[in-house]
Amino acid sequence: MHEAPERNMRGRPGFHSIGCAFIELSYDSADRPILGxxxxxxxxxxxxxxQTDAFWVGRWQMDHDGWRGTLDITSAVxxxxxxxxxxxxxxxxxxxxDPGLPHVLRISIPFSPDNIQQFQLFAHxxxxxxxxxxxxxxxxxFGVQGNRG
Known part of the structure; x- marks a missing residue:
């Protein structure tokens, strides 16, 4: 952990130095809300x-042949x-x-009861x-592409 000298913390709301080893950030700081x-x-x-399974974690903007959507992966395993x-x-x-190829994701998305599309996605x-x-x-x-972000 990088220590910031106490003199750099003076005058900054929400910060409190504890023995020059830790910096405490108040939970009630209006200018630094904790969102998660x-x-x-x-x-x-x-x-x-x-940890190749972590390649997939994130929010992906996806386009499959002109149909756009967002794929939110919060955990791969x-x-x-x-x-x-x-x-x-x-x-x-x-x-x-895919258990043998962690850069390959095999999913299905039910766009309607009679249209459950299979996808094979390959992480670059x-x-x-x-x-x-x-x-x-x-x-x-049909082609599929996606970008994280």
Whole structure:
């Protein structure tokens, strides 16, 4: 943790130095509202393999052959995802990362009871905020692309 000298904190509302080791930020600071939080449950060893399932976590702007929507992935394992169509309709999503190929996501989205589309999405391994893929509608394949953000 980087320590900021106490003299840099003087006069800034919401900050309080505790023995020059920690900086406390008040929860009631109007100019710095807390909108959410996270906590650490485990730490991997420095030489551990990359956590490739985390490639998928995030909000993705998706376009499949001109149909646009947002894919919100909050967890890859266990798989937790939702899709919001351009008209605001929220849809359930089934599937998850391919166990043997974690950069591949296989999902299905029920756009209607008789139109459950299958998607194969491929995370770009060098461009971490981009995916490409295919969807099937009837007997035809259509292109899919997405950007995180």
């Amino acid at each position: 939080g996270r906590y650490i449950i485990d730490v991997a060893a420095q030489d551990a393999a990359p 266990p798989f937790a995802v939702s899709y919001t169509a351009a008209d605001g309709q929220g849809l359930a999503v089934d599937g998850g990362p 391994t060098w461009e971490k905020d981009v995916f490409s893929g295919l969807t099937q509608w009837g007997p035809c394949n």
